[in-house]
Amino acid sequence: MSRDKVIQVGVIGAGRIGALHARHLATRVPGAAVVAIADINVAAAQAVADQWRIPVIAADYTELLAHPDIDAVAICSSTDTHARIIQEAAAAGKHIFCEKPIDFDLNKIDQALAAVDSAGVKLQIGFNRRFDANFRRVYELVHAGKMGTPHILRITSRDPAPPPLAYLKVSGGIFLDMTIHDFDMARYLMGSEAEEIYAAGGVMVDPQIGDVGDIDTAVITLRFASGAVGVIDNSRQAVYGYDQRVEVFGSAGMVTVANNTPDSHVYSNVDGVHTAKPLYFFLERYTDSFIAEMSAFIKSIRQDTMPPVTGQDGRVPVVMALAAQKSYQENRPVRLSEIT
Amino acid sequence: MSRDKVIQVGVIGAGRIGALHARHLATRVPGAAVVAIADINVAAAQAVADQWRIPVIAADYTELLAHPDIDAVAICSSTDTHARIIQEAAAAGKHIFCEKPIDFDLNKIDQALAAVDSAGVKLQIGFNRRFDANFRRVYELVHAGKMGTPHILRITSRDPAPPPLAYLKVSGGIFLDMTIHDFDMARYLMGSEAEEIYAAGGVMVDPQIGDVGDIDTAVITLRFASGAVGVIDNSRQAVYGYDQRVEVFGSAGMVTVANNTPDSHVYSNVDGVHTAKPLYFFLERYTDSFIAEMSAFIKSIRQDTMPPVTGQDGRVPVVMALAAQKSYQENRPVRLSEIT
Amino acid sequence: MSRDKVIQVGVIGAGRIGALHARHLATRVPGAAVVAIADINVAAAQAVADQWRIPVIAADYTELLAHPDIDAVAICSSTDTHARIIQEAAAAGKHIFCEKPIDFDLNKIDQALAAVDSAGVKLQIGFNRRFDANFRRVYELVHAGKMGTPHILRITSRDPAPPPLAYLKVSGGIFLDMTIHDFDMARYLMGSEAEEIYAAGGVMVDPQIGDVGDIDTAVITLRFASGAVGVIDNSRQAVYGYDQRVEVFGSAGMVTVANNTPDSHVYSNVDGVHTAKPLYFFLERYTDSFIAEMSAFIKSIRQDTMPPVTGQDGRVPVVMALAAQKSYQENRPVRLSEIT
């Protein structure tokens, strides 16, 4: 494919994340055009299409898969549809960007990945945080050897407020819905796979979250194949805003990253010294990383290179989440090899 | 004018800043479209036009002024042409965004502003830093009374490297070329006009800058009508990058803003603790403020409101720069009323 | 006892920590005088005595216990002697300051505490970090309700370099020697007892540490009776210096404390922005807290109040350390109730 070709993308799903990717593809991603959007809620698709002058609107995403001019699809529909649409899109020869997680079921994931393999299309999973400037800098420093051998990884990942209960009921639970990003980050930064996971936590934020069978606070210990140890802490409610920090400590040094704020003001008065809260949530915090991940996807198509977040990168965090879930339920460390 | 109307903009000048505004108008500014670009260097205009699919290209900017579909122009040509083009654009009934400074000559500025007034078009001057999140936050806190009565203003404004000597020769000197932004910032933040200015400084970075009759380092004291005192320090070369800080101190508190960095990493090793340098220069540092100023200009047209940086806001910093120049030459405090 | 009385203290042990307490008692602790020092290494005792003009020097600490003018002893001898000396000092009617840990054996601890109880003397255990300005501030904010209900506790505690192997062989292992301070801090800050502990870790810094049966890196998860979860990470070697941070996160907010540095300089050059490393180790970092803990001990004697760190406060962290040890060995969460 010519590197000058503009990649024609169809967006499947016109919800919050689909609308976001459509906007970026229309205005911020070099070499891409968004030519179609599909949603069973046609009004939602229409609204996005109107804003970015997207010519094709469909209630049924299969229209996009059948469209000869579409090179790639961005799957932004509900999680339970991801694996099936991946298979169908692969069969239709479309390159695929798919939001995380691929599925909660490893068999379905494996079928989807097999379909991608046999079709020879590209698949990139939406672990956008890898493209954030802070985390990328940590990655670069770790992989340049600046920490020496990594010994300890710490990830803090706390949302500003819990999602609606209706969402939580179908979310797969905190490990599959929220920690999964941190599991990906752990693999990305440490360059070593987790072998065993121990999860502690509970319902501390809202008893209704417990009522739907989930927890809202967790501390997860990871043992890596390298011997290193990691710990992730999660909360569904940090009242001061989205808290997204990591730290890698090793034989030669340590690197940490702080939260991003809307501005750098420091106000001093008789009461103390005051600065801005972190950016509120992922839409504010990760705008640039969403643009960068989509740009990387488009670039991998145009340059015919491996997408930077592969199907396997989509599968492993699901295994980790399932291990964490089992660990929490049984209150014991669980080896990833137990999860099949 | 309907608030839904898309404002058709013609960009005059396809150099670095013209290309930047064209890109923003094409991709990031709501309610605007860039429909024409003019430069005596037609190849430069062509290159920008190609990138953003701008239909009209002209060697002569008067073609844009004559174009009936163009609502507004962005004047990004060399400073010596600003005043004349403002007059002509006003006569043509176009709304005007003009890069700073309007001119080095107060008579020409006054003629230009008179032309704008009599034509009844809108004029906004490109003091983009007012639209930066940090400085805007300082403004908001000061104007919300959080400092009480402002007593002391401090502005640090240092470039990462001097411009080419060829540029310096026609730049008007450090006060008109560089400090002018800080003069605008001083007025913006303090809500009071400077009455007297004292400038010290010299050639410290590069003797060649002295050879062309300019200086490269300056410390400027401002006395405001309110009684407050301000100090600006400038250098043409901060080896660690673009240094853009302000501080307002008053009876009830103090606010400062720090430099922006590409990421928030903190790396600790045997040698110390290390963080990122400031963003390199204004293109990196002020991207968002360039977008915000142009969005504000477009919005003021669509909503028929006063532009947030007026012609008078363009004139006063020139007076301040001329006073600073005179102060430096005569080594004495100079009242703004001496400058006519 | 009169509040004006100067408490006459005998220091038992003239090693590093004994010399430190002798210096503080001689020069920095109000209302105290150091009147005797004992060490089987008489030359060491002599050296300390010479420096602070301590009149009584003994090879045998029992001379101090028999001395009628001595009100209190500071036990700074090796850990294996603590429990016995506490019992003897209590029998002699001396108030007791004892370095941590009391002992590695819970029975011996219980006997010592019983002796203290029946003698009615005061006993304070040397968990000095409670008296550090940073940690005390965290304590105050947590106990003032500023975090709401605490949900997550994070403690990072890393030494700049491992102790000598000879020391490690008799240290009791990382949990009893190093983490014990963090276990105390966890109880102090959270106001809730740990019920279950899970420890992961390994030998990452130096294989010789493994050869003597210890580990050098650990991540320990704590479940508190309140439902909260804590995590401690330890390393025997942080090449950038002593790393002592805590964070308490709760329903209403979060508080963190950073490391202390010798100065606050920030140096920016072409390579980046550089600041000072943390203070090197506990002698530099905790000078003020050592003075404050001893002042609090003396004050509790003079004012006849409960010492701020009780015998029970000395016992519980040992239970926690033994649980962590068992957890690490058996790779499972261990309830504190299993430790007897």
Added chain:
Amino acid sequence: MSRDKVIQVGVIGAGRIGALHARHLATRVPGAAVVAIADINVAAAQAVADQWRIPVIAADYTELLAHPDIDAVAICSSTDTHARIIQEAAAAGKHIFCEKPIDFDLNKIDQALAAVDSAGVKLQIGFNRRFDANFRRVYELVHAGKMGTPHILRITSRDPAPPPLAYLKVSGGIFLDMTIHDFDMARYLMGSEAEEIYAAGGVMVDPQIGDVGDIDTAVITLRFASGAVGVIDNSRQAVYGYDQRVEVFGSAGMVTVANNTPDSHVYSNVDGVHTAKPLYFFLERYTDSFIAEMSAFIKSIRQDTMPPVTGQDGRVPVVMALAAQKSYQENRPVRLSEIT
């Protein structure tokens, strides 16, 4: 003199600063003993003597000068007595530590310095900030060439609250009373003498300060012999506490130091992120530097070396303050050579 000799010091003046030096000499300064204290207010002298068991108390300081066992005096009496006591102490063969300023009158200073010279005793002036860890670090980095050639110096020095009006009336004015410390700091850090000074400012904090003929806010520009430019800003009232910062910017980099705080806590809640205010005032902020300066004085006596802050170091800042005063009164830059 033997390096093991304990220097016997007499303190002249038992006010706040005299009591402070007495305490330090009694408890914190190696190689020194405080053996006498004099104050016309004998009760004040008695109170200090009681606390530190100082054997000799005098209403008349000349008793100390006549005392054969006293090696050195610390002059902590009112400024108008400094020059005379220096002359008398020198004549009595005592080494002299004298609080700043020596005097407001250059002739008196010169007579005092001449007396010191001819007596061959040591004289150290109490510019304690040179001994502060932050400023010393700046000094070290600048003098190690880390800034390259210094171009710009910035000093912020703001008190938390104005002194009583009764004090202000005899203080000599803001430049001689407050800025004098900053003038010393400027010389210390830049390694170049100021040649010209321009002072702006006014009465902004409290009109009563104007009523006694003083100002409370100032911005002072310094031109150094090296060509560098400096700026000092002063306020008598920073409501957030003592504000003591410096910045040196040069051809190879920049160094800044921040304020010291009682602890490093960072508290995040729904309202923002909050940290501690600076330490309240000089007694809290400069405790360690007061100890270090006195230790350096004692050491210079014991080792017979030049004191680190000489009589000339005491004289020049007075010249600078007089130049600043004249500049403010005449609203023009004043050369130091004008002051005689």
